[in-house]
Amino acid sequence: MPTPHRYLAPVALPADPDCSVLRDAAVDVGADGRITYCGPAADAPAHAGPRTRLTGILAPGLVNAHAHSPMSLLRGLGADLPLLRWLQEAIWPAEARMTPADAGTGMLLGCVEMLRHGITTSAEMYTHGEQVAEAALRAGSRVLLAPAYFDLPGRDWRSDLDAVSRWIDADGLRFGPGERIELGYGPHSTYTLPPQALRRTAEEAGPRGALVHIHVAETLAEDTATRERYGSVPQLLKETGLLEGRLLAAHAVHLSDGDIATLAAAGAGVAHCPGSNAKLASGTARLTALRAAGVPVGLGTDGPASNDDLDLWEEARLAMMFARLTAADPMALRAEEAFLMVTSAGAAALGRTDIGALRAGNWADMIHLSVDNPYFPAGLDVPAPHLLSNTLWAAGSRAVTDTWVAGEKAISSGTPTTVDLNQLQQAAKKASTRITPHP
Known part of the structure; x- marks a missing residue:
């Protein structure tokens, strides 16, 4: 179970109906793995626990x-x-x-x-x-x-x-x-x-x-x-x-x-x-x-x-x-x-309202996208439509560095936190070879 944690990001995309772009945002995650706050960092409630300052975009999983x-x-x-x-x-x-x-x-x-x-x-x-x-x-x-x-x-x-x-x-x-x-x-x-x-x-x-x-x-x-x-x-x-x-x-x-x-x-x-x-x-x-x-x-x-x-x-x-x-x-x-x-x-x-958005009460399923790459040539200092265009059309999965599910980190700097990739690849190769034999 995660401990209460605050994530600070220069940009957050809460995925609300207006597809807002929040600047200088804070997202708080409670011990139960749910979001307790998402909004401007200046308006965030008091927080005495650990915090992580991100450098790119924080978005829902x-x-x-x-x-x-x-x-x-x-x-x-x-x-x-x-x-x-x-x-x-x-x-x-x-x-x-x-x-x-x-x-x-x-x-x-x-x-x-x-x-x-x-x-x-x-x-x-x-x-x-x-x-x-x-x-x-x-x-x-x-x-x-x-x-x-x-x-x-x-x-x-x-x-x-x-x-x-x-x-x-x-x-x-x-x-x-x-x-x-x-x-x-x-x-x-x-x-x-x-x-x-x-x-x-x-x-x-x-x-x-x-x-x-x-x-x-x-x-x-x-x-x-x-x-x-x-x-x-x-x-x-x-x-x-x-x-x-x-x-x-x-x-x-x-x-x-x-x-x-x-x-x-x-x-x-x-x-x-x-x-x-x-x-x-x-x-x-x-x-x-x-x-x-x-x-x-x-x-x-x-x-x-x-x-x-x-x-x-x-x-x-x-x-x-x-x-x-x-x-x-x-x-x-x-x-x-x-x-x-x-x-x-x-x-x-899917009939779900507790995932897919950075909103208080939702599960803290989140991703961090790096903007330190060619897909964001001007970085984050561009109008919201331009930023979303760069994110969807240019960057996509190549910019994802970290992933959390229910507040727990599943991917850290592109690497799974709970799975040995080498062992998994070997097991997959063995199974695939047997299931799909070639003449």
């Missing part, structure tokens, strides 16, 4: 709204295949060879990568949930874990779903130091599960207040087939009761105006994954229309085998570029808006 991080072991597999062939011919056969320990190794590798890039929270959908959670705790990350289930040969979605409910009932919706683990439900998609599985998920998740994390209308083929049978993917989600509780729609590429209105009316969140969707030629989500309708939209990396990295700053740049190209408007998505999408708006897409 980023929120990765959709990931399959254990797939870090599968990077490069089936790299040039479309989604369904990629899954059926490359990924699913490899995952069948993955042991629970392998999933833990892959998750640990992914957590370290994300923490070094300033990502403190990730919404994970994967199997081997216990090992994934253990790896996140070991790395010091925060995860919203939705154990995945399918209706496929050799897989029983009923038992997998029931196992999630038992886990929540046993350990609670959130647990671990700093409540770093939140459990949810991970029905893979409407094309890998029957409607009855979706209904059962709604019945189990709703009373528990749990997030349902599901792939939605990711490809044109999925969208076309579902529209023919059920009207659309969002319509099927509505009919099965999934839109009555917390829902995160991953990808949400192929949506009509009516679909967007349905998600907005339900308060569902969307995880926009521009990099993965572009690599797999799945399309790009109607980001401008989603945001205009009031749908909470965060950004996700998707899995590191379909992206192929875990860099949310890169996703922010891609989101800005794709939105501008689609609308033929350089103002379609500004740097300030993209920054909020990877912080507070990303948290909102």
Whole structure:
């Protein structure tokens, strides 16, 4: 448990709705790992404890709204295949060879990568949930874990779903130091599960207040087939009761105006994954229309085998570029808006208000960005829009030096504080070689 601590920074980005830029800021962290004050240092309350004076930008940890991080072991597999062939011919056969320990190794590798890039929270959908959670705790990350289930040969979605409910009932919706683990439900998609599985998920998740994390209308083929049978993917989600509780729609590429209105009316969140969707030629989500309708939209990396990295700053740049190209408007998505999408708006897409912003009462999930590099040629003495532009367009993950989760330091000067990188790389190499054998 951390001791009360004050951080002083020449600039803090609290990720409030106005995307304020605070100069000469102070952020106080209590012994429970939550922020007790964020604002001008001149107005800060008395503080007798330790303090750290930073030289760059203090910002909230980023929120990765959709990931399959254990797939870090599968990077490069089936790299040039479309989604369904990629899954059926490359990924699913490899995952069948993955042991629970392998999933833990892959998750640990992914957590370290994300923490070094300033990502403190990730919404994970994967199997081997216990090992994934253990790896996140070991790395010091925060995860919203939705154990995945399918209706496929050799897989029983009923038992997998029931196992999630038992886990929540046993350990609670959130647990671990700093409540770093939140459990949810991970029905893979409407094309890998029957409607009855979706209904059962709604019945189990709703009373528990749990997030349902599901792939939605990711490809044109999925969208076309579902529209023919059920009207659309969002319509099927509505009919099965999934839109009555917390829902995160991953990808949400192929949506009509009516679909967007349905998600907005339900308060569902969307995880926009521009990099993965572009690599797999799945399309790009109607980001401008989603945001205009009031749908909470965060950004996700998707899995590191379909992206192929875990860099949310890169996703922010891609989101800005794709939105501008689609609308033929350089103002379609500004740097300030993209920054909020990877912080507070990303948290909102997950139904969370206690992360993603430097605000009293929130968990002290924070990152420090150095400005002593070519990405900030004039340093910090520039107008706020210029500073945010340099941060989003030029610097990104390359400027992240330190990362805290619930007030505890997970990355110090680019180095993990709880993980031996050499040992981890060797374990990952051994597992990856066995899982993805080459002729």
